[in-house]
Amino acid sequence: MTIAFYLQDGVEVLDFAGPMEVFSYAGFNVFTVSRKKEPITTQGILKVMPDYGIEDAPPADILAFFGGNAGPSSVDPAVMAWIHGRLPATQYFFSVCTGAFILGKAGILDSLSATTFHLSIESLRTLLPKTKVLANVRFVDNGHVITTAGISAGIDGALHLVARLKGDEVARQVAAYMEYDKWVPNQGLVVGGPKQGIVAGSKN
Numbered sequence: 738m739t740i741a742f743y744l745q746d747g748v749e750v751l752d753f754a755g756p757m758e759v760f761s762y763a764g765f766n767v768f769t770v771s772r773k774k775e776p777i778t779t780q781g782i783l784k785v786m787p788d789y790g791i792e793d794a795p796p797a798d799i800l801a802f803f804g805g806n807a808g809p810s811s812v813d814p815a816v817m818a819w820i821h822g823r824l825p826a827t828q829y830f831f832s833v834c835t836g837a838f839i840l841g842k843a844g845i846l847d848s849l850s851a852t853t854f855h856l857s858i859e860s861l862r863t864l865l866p867k868t869k870v871l872a873n874v875r876f877v878d879n880g881h882v883i884t885t886a887g888i889s890a891g892i893d894g895a896l897h898l899v900a901r902l903k904g905d906e907v908a909r910q911v912a913a914y915m916e917y918d919k920w921v922p923n924q925g926l927v928v929g930g931p932k933q934g935i936v937a938g939s940k941n
Contacts, residue, residue, distance in 0.1 A: 740797055742801050745772065752887075768795040769789070772788035821876075837853040851868050855873075
């Protein structure tokens with residue numbers, strides 16, 4: 738499967754780097770997209786050259802969005818139009834931290850449950866009255882949309898999606914490779930998809 742990581746200027750490094758490690762080691766084809774195909778600076782520290790701009794990015798099975806200066810992207814008409822144009826070809830949407838604000842403004846979280854960075858829970862609730870925004874949970878899986886809490890929780894959500902798509906054993910192998918000893922499988926809220934039901938959450 739292919740995964741497009743949308744990276745905006747100021748994006749949080751671990752928000753995308755952690756899940757990128759998970760998905761790439763699990764054998765997914767990961768590529769990066771930004772508003773334009775020009776260097777961005779993550780957290781004012783690391784320069785990243787995206788593979789594509791939104792005008793020439795190929796379709797992907799999964800679209801992923803991340804926190805760190807997500808506000809400008811969430812109100813950018815070109816970014817919103819790009820997301821809407823990808824709806825027919827996209828099987829899953831994934832967000833980490835305040836990347837949920839981008840999905841929310843695109844209408845993808847309407848009538849769903851979601852989570853975000855613990856300091857941004859109330860802001861997301863205010864912005865998205867049609868969404869049930871949950872605190873104290875590592876990730877929320879609606880079946881085709883997965884949102885996670887902040888920073889390190891993105892690794893948990895990525896491992897969860899790998900487990901769904903490639904099996905629990907593959908996810909365990911990835912976690913072992915990364916020496917991610919804190920991972921507890923299914924430590925989140927599952928409200929849709931092949932694994933129905935609720936799993937107890939934990940604080941981010």
